[in-house]
Amino acid sequence: MTRLRTDQAIIGYGGDPIVRGVDVEVPDGRITAIVGPNGCGKSTLLRALVRLLEPSGGTVLLDGGDIHRIPTREVARRVGLLPQSPVAPAGITVKELVARGRTPHQRILRPWSPADETAVMSALHSTALTDIEDAVVDELSGGQRQRAWIAMTLAQDTPLMLLDEPTTYLDIAHQYDVMDLLHRLNARQERTIVMVVHDLHQAARYADHVIAMHAGEVAAAGPPAEVFTEDLIRRVFGLEARVIPDPVTGTPMVVPAHGPGGTR
Numbered sequence: 001m002t003r004l005r006t007d008q009a010i011i012g013y014g015g016d017p018i019v020r021g022v023d024v025e026v027p028d029g030r031i032t033a034i035v036g037p038n039g040c041g042k043s044t045l046l047r048a049l050v051r052l053l054e055p056s057g058g059t060v061l062l063d064g065g066d067i068h069r070i071p072t073r074e075v076a077r078r079v080g081l082l083p084q085s086p087v088a089p090a091g092i093t094v095k096e097l098v099a100r101g102r103t104p105h106q107r108i109l110r111p112w113s114p115a116d117e118t119a120v121m122s123a124l125h126s127t128a129l130t131d132i133e134d135a136v137v138d139e140l141s142g143g144q145r146q147r148a149w150i151a152m153t154l155a156q157d158t159p160l161m162l163l164d165e166p167t168t169y170l171d172i173a174h175q176y177d178v179m180d181l182l183h184r185l186n187a188r189q190e191r192t193i194v195m196v197v198h199d200l201h202q203a204a205r206y207a208d209h210v211i212a213m214h215a216g217e218v219a220a221a222g223p224p225a226e227v228f229t230e231d232l233i234r235r236v237f238g239l240e241a242r243v244i245p246d247p248v249t250g251t252p253m254v255v256p257a258h259g260p261g262g263t264r
Contacts, residue, residue, distance in 0.1 A: 001065055003028050003192065004049060004079070004160055010057035011041070011048045016178055018044045020216040026160075026209075030166060031186050032194045032201035037237055038215035043084065044163050045213070049194065050081040051160050076104035080158040083150055084165045084196075088137040094148045095133040096121050101155030123154035126189075127181060143174030150181065154189045161185075163195040167202070173198070179206050204252045212236055228252040 004026040017105040019041040026032050026049070034042045047053045048060055051067050060067045067075060080101070086099055101123070102116040124130045127147045132140070137148055146166065152251040153161055166182070183206050186193050197203040203210055204224040212220045212227050214236040220227045233241045233254055240257040 004061070006048070006055075006058065006060050006195075007225040009045075009048060009055040009059035009060060011044050011053055011055050012020070013044075013053075018216050019048070019213075021058060022216075022218050024049075024218060024221070025194060025212060026194055028192055029190050030192060030208035031182065031198045031206060032192075032211060033207035034194065034210040034211045034213065035200060035203050036219075040213040040236075041216045042213055046162055046164055046196050050079050051075050062101055073104050076156070076158075078158050078160065079160045080153040080156040080253055082153045082161070082166060084168060086149055088145075088148075090138065092137050093096075094129055094136050094151075094264055095120065095124065096141070097127075097137055097148055098110075098133075098151045098155050101152040104156060119155045119157050123151040126154055126185065127151040141174070142170050142216065146170060146174070146178055147181065150178070151207065154185070158191075160192045160194070163193070165196050165198060167197075167199070175202070186196075199252045200228065200233075201246070204254070205246060205249050220241075224252050228254060 006024045008021045008023060009019060010017045010021055021044065024045065032105055034045060036042050044053065048055060054068050058098065062070060062075065062078060080186055099120050102119060105116065106112065124133050129151055132144065137145060140148065167178050172179065179202055182193055185191055196252055207224060210224050210227040211218060212232060219236050220232055228243055230241060230243050233239050233243070242253050242255045242257055244255060246253040
């Protein structure tokens, strides 16, 4: 069963829609990467999938039901979101930030429980943050901060995790640390992960399923080897490129044909 999908969803912020009548299915237990040029509707689609935007037409379905007819707290127990460039409150420690992920599970008369503590410690362990759990988030490196935010999303203990450009502003080493972490979480905990990704090489290397968007519509969807073709790169990104096997993983690698020695 597909836990999260859209049915002819039309999504925008008022006025003309940004995403126009898309049908998207998120494979359960896999990593899905949403790719496309700037302004194509990637983040808009992601926000709709997590119930932050309501479609003006069509529906977003979670476990077969209209996500906007499901109570907010219940959605938060099933779907976690890491937005782009989140900001932590001043002075908050890593453990305190991660503990905020337990909010959807807490009750008025029992705000904290042993299950909450277990979930927080498990999230800290999974993201290798136990040694710095008392550190102030603002004092961490970019990679450590991103792991802390991912740990908070993990502590929410949802089967679905959605991330909007999780490697933005990170140097290349930390980018791959974060992508490796997400891959391990998917493999070991079978969490379904959906992420907006700008780097096509990272999308091809780490995702099982790719949704390529162009001008508010789905241009292609499927395994990376089927989606990343030279024709699609030309149509969607307006880029002449060659697609060759990654020498490390064998997954598709997009090589621009522009520049010294290439086509102009």
